[in-house]
Each structure stands twice: as C-alpha cells, then as structure tokens.
Amino acid sequence: METGRLYAHSRSMASSNGKPKPCILAIDDEESFLSFLQELLECQGYRVIAASSGEEAIRIYAEKCQEIDMVLLDFVLPPVTGEFVFDELQRINPDVRVVLVTGYEKMVPFAMFQKGLVGSLKKPCSLGDLVQKVEEALSTLSVSPASPSPA
Secondary structure, X not given: OOOOOOEOOOOOOEOOOOOEOOEEEXXXXXHHHHHHHHHHHHHXXXXXXXXXXXXXXXXXXXXXXXXXXXXXXXXXXXXXXXXXXXXXXXXXXXXXXXXXXXXXXXXXXHHHHHHOOOEEEEOOOOHHHHHHXXXXXXXXXXXXXXXXXXO
C-alpha cells in the first residue's frame, strides 16, 4: 500500500450560501475504503482531506488544523493505533472533533470516549448513519474533557 498520499479536494471551498463547506480529515489505511468515504462525503457537500496512515494524518492535521472541522479516524492503522493518532491530534488541538469509523471487532476503548471522542461507527455503515455522525460531530461545540458541560 502506498503511504504518504494526500487526496486533496478539488471542489469550491464555499457553498452556495457563501459559507465555507465543512472540512473533514478522513483517515484509513484501506485505500479503497478511503476513496469511497471521500467520494461519499464530497457528494454530501463536504470538503475532504484524506490520509492513508496515522503518521500522515498527524502531519496534515498539524499543518491544517485551522481549516479541519472534524476527523473520521480508523482504529487499526499499522504500525500505530487510532488511539495513538487521537492522542496526537488532541495534543495539537484539545478540542478536535473525532469520530472513530472502524471494522475493529472489539469495543472502542472507553478511555477514548473519556478523552473526548465524539462518537463511533462500525464498518460497514450506511450513508445515513455516516452523515448523522458527521453532523453530530460538527454541531459539538467543544469536546475537550476539561471543558465545562452545558448546564
């Protein structure tokens, strides 16, 4: 598998109402699933930056975190784990919005939710479930565990 490959968006950065389209960093080591995910999200009007490894994703997020609104993260990203990538993204931005999208058979580590993981989806998931999770993540104001919860 080829790593270090960035799939940049080629669509306009603004929607018809003039507001910037939300930008999603999609991270998955399965190139076919990553391309499929990118295509689905772009058809829904999102800008997508895709990364095929954990290391690439961390580098991209460090460079572009100001324009990335949320992250879709696979759990198994050899040689690292999604949990490692999640921790690194949080070091860059404690309020990063992350949804785990994985075929991993075991339960998502509860510690990830305690640290601020917004949600998780099991592969394969429906387009409806994917869009719903993305919208939920985008509407989350702050996911930092240190942030006070709304009263």
